[in-house]
Amino acid sequence: MAELTLEDIAKLVGVHRSTVSRVVNGAPNVSPEVRKRVLKAIHDTGYHPNAAARSLATQHSGIIGLVLPQSVGSFFSDPYFPLLTQGIAFGCNNHDLTLSLFLVGSKEDEEKILPRISRRGMLDGLLIQTGHPDDLIIQRVKKFSIPSVLLGRPFDSEGNTYIDVDNVQAAFNATRHLIDQGYRRIATITGNHDSTVTLDRLEGYHKALGGAGIPVDEALVAEGSFTEISGYQAMQKLIATRPDAVFAASDSMAVGAMRAVHEAGLRIPEDIAFIGFDDVPLATLTKIKLTTIRQPILKFGIKAVELLIDIIENGTKPARRIIMDTELVIRDSCGANLIGANQNG
Amino acid sequence: MAELTLEDIAKLVGVHRSTVSRVVNGAPNVSPEVRKRVLKAIHDTGYHPNAAARSLATQHSGIIGLVLPQSVGSFFSDPYFPLLTQGIAFGCNNHDLTLSLFLVGSKEDEEKILPRISRRGMLDGLLIQTGHPDDLIIQRVKKFSIPSVLLGRPFDSEGNTYIDVDNVQAAFNATRHLIDQGYRRIATITGNHDSTVTLDRLEGYHKALGGAGIPVDEALVAEGSFTEISGYQAMQKLIATRPDAVFAASDSMAVGAMRAVHEAGLRIPEDIAFIGFDDVPLATLTKIKLTTIRQPILKFGIKAVELLIDIIENGTKPARRIIMDTELVIRDSCGANLIGANQNG
DNA sequence: GTGAAAGCGCTAACAG
DNA sequence: CTGTTAGCGCTTTCAC
Numbered sequence: 044m045a046e047l048t049l050e051d052i053a054k055l056v057g058v059h060r061s062t063v064s065r066v067v068n069g070a071p072n073v074s075p076e077v078r079k080r081v082l083k084a085i086h087d088t089g090y091h092p093n094a095a096a097r098s099l100a101t102q103h104s105g106i107i108g109l110v111l112p113q114s115v116g117s118f119f120s121d122p123y124f125p126l127l128t129q130g131i132a133f134g135c136n137n138h139d140l141t142l143s144l145f146l147v148g149s150k151e152d153e154e155k156i157l158p159r160i161s162r163r164g165m166l167d168g169l170l171i172q173t174g175h176p177d178d179l180i181i182q183r184v185k186k187f188s189i190p191s192v193l194l195g196r197p198f199d200s201e202g203n204t205y206i207d208v209d210n211v212q213a214a215f216n217a218t219r220h221l222i223d224q225g226y227r228r229i230a231t232i233t234g235n236h237d238s239t240v241t242l243d244r245l246e247g248y249h250k251a252l253g254g255a256g257i258p259v260d261e262a263l264v265a266e267g268s269f270t271e272i273s274g275y276q277a278m279q280k281l282i283a284t285r286p287d288a289v290f291a292a293s294d295s296m297a298v299g300a301m302r303a304v305h306e307a308g309l310r311i312p313e314d315i316a317f318i319g320f321d322d323v324p325l326a327t328l329t330k331i332k333l334t335t336i337r338q339p340i341l342k343f344g345i346k347a348v349e350l351l352i353d354i355i356e357n358g359t360k361p362a363r364r365i366i367m368d369t370e371l372v373i374r375d376s377c378g379a380n381l382i383g384a385n386q387n388g
Numbered sequence: 389m390a391e392l393t394l395e396d397i398a399k400l401v402g403v404h405r406s407t408v409s410r411v412v413n414g415a416p417n418v419s420p421e422v423r424k425r426v427l428k429a430i431h432d433t434g435y436h437p438n439a440a441a442r443s444l445a446t447q448h449s450g451i452i453g454l455v456l457p458q459s460v461g462s463f464f465s466d467p468y469f470p471l472l473t474q475g476i477a478f479g480c481n482n483h484d485l486t487l488s489l490f491l492v493g494s495k496e497d498e499e500k501i502l503p504r505i506s507r508r509g510m511l512d513g514l515l516i517q518t519g520h521p522d523d524l525i526i527q528r529v530k531k532f533s534i535p536s537v538l539l540g541r542p543f544d545s546e547g548n549t550y551i552d553v554d555n556v557q558a559a560f561n562a563t564r565h566l567i568d569q570g571y572r573r574i575a576t577i578t579g580n581h582d583s584t585v586t587l588d589r590l591e592g593y594h595k596a597l598g599g600a601g602i603p604v605d606e607a608l609v610a611e612g613s614f615t616e617i618s619g620y621q622a623m624q625k626l627i628a629t630r631p632d633a634v635f636a637a638s639d640s641m642a643v644g645a646m647r648a649v650h651e652a653g654l655r656i657p658e659d660i661a662f663i664g665f666d667d668v669p670l671a672t673l674t675k676i677k678l679t680t681i682r683q684p685i686l687k688f689g690i691k692a693v694e695l696l697i698d699i700i701e702n703g704t705k706p707a708r709r710i711i712m713d714t715e716l717v718i719r720d721s722c723g724a725n726l727i728g729a730n731q732n733g
Numbered sequence: 734g735t736g737a738a739a740g741c742g743c744t745a746a747c748a749g
Numbered sequence: 750c751t752g753t754t755a756g757c758g759c760t761t762t763c764a765c
Binding site: 046089091092093094095096097098099104105106120122124125126128129132133136139141142143144145146148152155156158159161162163164165186187271298299302305324328330 | 436438443450465470473474484486491501503504507508510531643647
């Protein structure tokens with residue numbers, strides 16, 4: 044039951060190990076009869092090829108890495124990353140790849156993880172979540188010329204292959220939708236300002252306002268950090284400015300903000316309307332169901348894997364980019380359903 | 389910048405590759421002077437050892453796998469698994485291991501994943517989440533004598549190394565706490581009945597009731613599946629039985645159930661008190677903050693990694709088990725804070 | 734303290 | 750269609 048090698052089963056069948064190798068790898072040029080006997084021996088003995096030996100010989104491992112840098116913070120407090128991971132995992136399953144997960148929890152983690160991902164022979168490619176412009180790990184990984192695709196537009200997109208959603212357009216649509224409902228004092232709760240996601244969504248917000256001839260009021264812009272609690276706190280500041288609607292750059296922040304609104308004794312959407320971003324399950328768990336921008340998170344992960352496979356197989360030049368579309372999902376928090384609909388829930 | 393081998397840097401320094409190997413691996417028996425020169429060369433060239441070659445030579449890879457079987461369902465709809473994964477990832481970081489993630493999404497995935505985890509030379513050990521008694525993957529993995537620890541007590545614990553929390557005691561404490569508040573018609577929303585977690589928590593519930601001389605009323609037991617929506621549905625059935633308190637076997641289900649109670653126009657905890665299980669962030673995001681049983685999820689993951697390391701290094705026999713304690717976290721949903729406290733939020 | 738040599742288990746030309 | 754021959758890059762006795 045153990046430690047069988049190609050050689051062992053070759054002897055068993057009475058052929059050379061290269062023949063066995065051929066059938067294991069489904070190569071042509073093996074007589075049906077021999078193939079059958081080899082297959083039987085493999086089945087009977089429970090032989091499994093040794094991955095390390097194969098990697099060494101072929102120079103690729105069939106493993107790709109997913110790096111979530113420290114700036115992602117408590118990765119899994121926001122449902123976005125679990126979903127993304129799931130999408131990536133499915134993408135790997137589809138293409139017979141193994142996924143290795145590198146969660147950077149601290150500076151020390153970073154030091155320990157770096158050599159592991161830069162070691163040759165271990166990883167065929169890397170999926171790297173972008174975040175702060177100064178994530179050490181992103182800088183360093185660039186030097187080890189390992190095929191990698193960035194998840195989210197990096198600050199310096201030059202020469203980088205990445206995948207992102209069209210955040211500008213998405214935020215534009217969200218804000219525009221609020222404007223269409225008649226709101227004029229539209230606040231926004233952003234993510235951390237040192238990320239491209241935040242900048243892009245802010246840009247979309249500005250564009251929509253500008254397009255409607257509504258001047259931007261800086262007092263209506265509050266910075267959060269994508270988490271529920273940060274949304275709550277941002278909203279507490281915002282309430283004094285009396286917005287009639289809020290565009291939150293994540294569902295989690297929207298939920299936090301809505302909590303603050305409730306506590307202030309105001310009604311949603313009558314007093315303040317809301318639109319979120321992501322469309323994670325949480326969006327439908329609130330008392331007032333959240334209107335939001337749906338990101339194709341699972342598909343995003345799957346596409347990311349495919350993009351990585353592309354550059355692994357066909358070379359990393361030229362840099363490629365994929366921008367995915369989002370979708371407006373109208374529920375109750377934006378007030379669009381107020382008239383003529385019988386609200387309940 | 390590429391494809392450097394031990395040999396290359398050996399030549400550079402003018403020593404034999406075995407000497408370089410020694411300094412790379414921090415072996416003794418290298419003169420300080422030579423060690424310094426080698427280190428410098430390594431640094432200057434940016435050499436990184438090849439993982440595949442090393443794995444082949446040493447017969448271990450420094451990679452462990454985490455298998456989440458299909459029955460876990462949409463792993464990441466319940467915050468439990470993300471947190472667990474995070475704990476495991478940190479455990480790996482602490483011990484310089486790489487974590488590979490195997491998410492089984494479908495029967496086909498199972499077929500594709502199995503050969504990958506049973507391949508020798510790839511994985512030093514396996515962490516396997518238990519679930520349904522008939523998870524194909526668990527059965528099959530047992531045959532490939534790879535060191536593995538089960539996450540959660542399996543139905544057949546014979547000879548298996550596993551780690552679990554004391555679910556019976558935890559559920560007992562939860563139910564007991566409800567009894568202590570004076571409730572007598574205590575309902576429970578369980579997880580799927582074909583899992584040991586569910587059975588254990590049910591047992592604790594029964595024990596507490598029995599200990600207080602309260603007869604078990606089967607009408608007060610509703611089966612869910614750990615998800616929010618299943619809690620919501622279970623509660624809809626339960627409401628007719630007029631419970632005065634509910635013990636939900638997960639926070640997600642508790643939240644769903646509380647939603648159903650609200651929709652029925654009943655108050656929490658005045659009309660129906662609640663206690664959940666897990667203590668995930670969600671528990672404090674509800675209008676009425678959830679009293680719950682805190683599982684040490686992160687620690688659980690870290691401990692699991694350490695247990696796996698133990699059996700990798702010291703042999704898998706005898707089977708080991710670790711049972712961790714839980715903690716009752718009293719918030720607002722159980723009514724314990726009702727008297728004399730000024731509730732807000 | 735350092736070098737030589739064998740070998741980890743597999744793949745991939747190249748003959749035949 | 751099948752066997753032979755070289756490696757893949759590293760570790761690890763064993764001499765010296």
